[in-house]
Amino acid sequence: xxxxxxxxxxxxxxxxxxxxxxxxxxxxxxxxxxxxxxxxxxxxxxxxxxxxxxxxxxxxxxxxxxxxxxxxxxxxxxxxxxxxxxxxxxxxxxxxxxxxxxxxxxxxxxxxxxxxxxxxxxxxxxxxxxxxxxxxxxxxxxxxxxxxxxxxxxxxxxxxxxxxxxxxxxxxxxxxxxxxxxxxxxxxxxxxxxxxxxxxxxxxxxxxxxxxxxxxxxxxxxxxxxxxxxxxxxxxxxxxxxxxxxxxxxxxxxxxxxxxxxxxxxxxxxxxxxxxxxxxxxx
Ligand SMILES: C[S@@+](CC[C@H](N)C(=O)[O-])C[C@H]1O[C@@H](n2cnc3c(N)ncnc32)[C@H](O)[C@@H]1O
Numbered sequence: 001x002x003x004x005x006x007x008x009x010x011x012x013x014x015x016x017x018x019x020x021x022x023x024x025x026x027x028x029x030x031x032x033x034x035x036x037x038x039x040x041x042x043x044x045x046x047x048x049x050x051x052x053x054x055x056x057x058x059x060x061x062x063x064x065x066x067x068x069x070x071x072x073x074x075x076x077x078x079x080x081x082x083x084x085x086x087x088x089x090x091x092x093x094x095x096x097x098x099x100x101x102x103x104x105x106x107x108x109x110x111x112x113x114x115x116x117x118x119x120x121x122x123x124x125x126x127x128x129x130x131x132x133x134x135x136x137x138x139x140x141x142x143x144x145x146x147x148x149x150x151x152x153x154x155x156x157x158x159x160x161x162x163x164x165x166x167x168x169x170x171x172x173x174x175x176x177x178x179x180x181x182x183x184x185x186x187x188x189x190x191x192x193x194x195x196x197x198x199x200x201x202x203x204x205x206x207x208x209x210x211x212x213x214x215x216x217x218x219x220x221x222x223x224x225x226x227x228x229x230x231x232x233x234x235x236x237x238x239x240x241x242x243x244x245x246x247x248x249x250x251x252x253x254x255x256x257x258x259x260x261x262x263x264x265x266x267x268x269x270x271x272x273x274x275x276x277x278x279x280x281x282x283x
Contacts, residue, residue, distance in 0.1 A: 036200075058084045059091075063110050071133075072104035075167075079195065082235050086191050086242065087163060090115055096160060096187075098122040100145050100178060101167035105133040111165075112137060122158060124168065146174040151181035162190045170196040172203035179207075188228070189245040198237050208232060208239050222251050 015022040061080040067073060090097075095115050099107060102125040111121055121138045123130065124145060134140040139158075143150035145168045164186055166178050175194050183192055197205050212232055214225045227247040233240040253267065 060084055060110065060114050063113055067106065067110070071106035071109055073106035073110055074103060075107070076195075076237060078236060079238060082238055082240065083193070086193065086233075086240050087114070090119075090162060090191075092116045092118070094118040095162045096120050096122065096158070097163040097165070098124065098158075098161045098182070099165045099167060100124045101169070102127075102130040102133055102140065105130070107167070108133055108138055122161065124154070126169070145169060145178045146171070148177060148181055151178070155181075155185055160187045161185065162187050164190070164192045166192075166194040167196065170198070172207070175204040176207050183241065184228075186243060188243055188247060190243045192241040192243075194239045196237055197239055205234070205239070208234070211241075222248055226251065 058080055060083050061077075064073060064075065064080060091114060093115075095118065097111055097115060097119055099111065099121065102108060102123040105123075108121050108123055112119060119137065122141065123133060123138060124141045124143065126142070126144050128142050131140050131142060141150075141154055141157075143154075145151075145166070161182070164178075164182055166175055168174060168178070175197070179192065179194065186192055194204065194208075197208075211225070211229075214223060215229060215232060217223060217226070219226070227249065228243055230242040230244045233242070
């Protein structure tokens with residue numbers, strides 16, 4: 001009962017904070033329900049089930065396969081394809097990588113092997129035992145990723161980060177707070193990865209979908225979020241955000257050509273309009 005009252009309180013609090021946004025979210029609920037129905041009943045005409053992990057060359061996967069003894073690495077196997085897809089461009093470069101969730105230290109070794117000698121790794125864990133994994137190329141911070149003061153201290157001590165991998169406590173609140181504290185600090189061109197977003201109606205997945213709304217917003221000029229954020233990607237249990245290499249200053253539609261049909265104008269200042277005097281008014 002207490003749980004339901006708390007949920008109701010959270011709903012009312014959101015509604016009171018920004019009633020307009022709240023109503024717009026409520027308006028999308030039928031679409032979300034349709035998508036749930038469609039995806040749960042989904043039947044595909046594509047190929048039959050094959051390998052989970054891409055057979056394409058992937059040094060991370062090879063490292064993991066060959067890592068039979070020593071410091072433990074704990075990853076879902078389909079993650080290796082996602083890592084390599086988004087992180088390959090940092091290989092061999094001077095790169096600062098933060099992994100939240102050190103556990104037995106093996107993944108820090110994997111990242112160092114992948115990114116190379118110029119990389120520096122920052123590991124965060126709530127367990128003091130993880131201090132043991134510090135070295136000349138690994139800086140360990142002990143703290144709670146859900147604590148905003150911890151991140152303020154981290155930002156004081158670390159000048160910049162190119163890659164953030166959240167493999168910590170996997171609680172939606174922890175994931176949200178970590179993103180809010182660290183995404184604005186990620187360097188341009190950086191990549192933010194959040195692992196283990198498990199289950200339908202996950203609160204962090206819902207939060208990330210809320211970010212997609214801002215990415216799609218129509219403004220005279222890109223909002224600060226649109227200017228900085230290149231894309232948001234969803235995979236099973238995994239979300240990735242990529243930043244633009246250089247923050248963008250416009251999102252503009254383009255039409256090339258001189259001949260246009262009169263029946264379709266999407267925007268009032270559509271260049272096609274000029275070639276069609278008194279065209280059929282748009283709906
Ligand atoms: C899944 S393990 C990390 C696995 C490791 N990255 C690997 O690939 O082998 C999760 C780690 O997150 C740490 N952790 C749990 N809650 C945390 C929190 N609130 N803040 C920071 N670390 C946390 C745990 O102590 C544990 O070491």
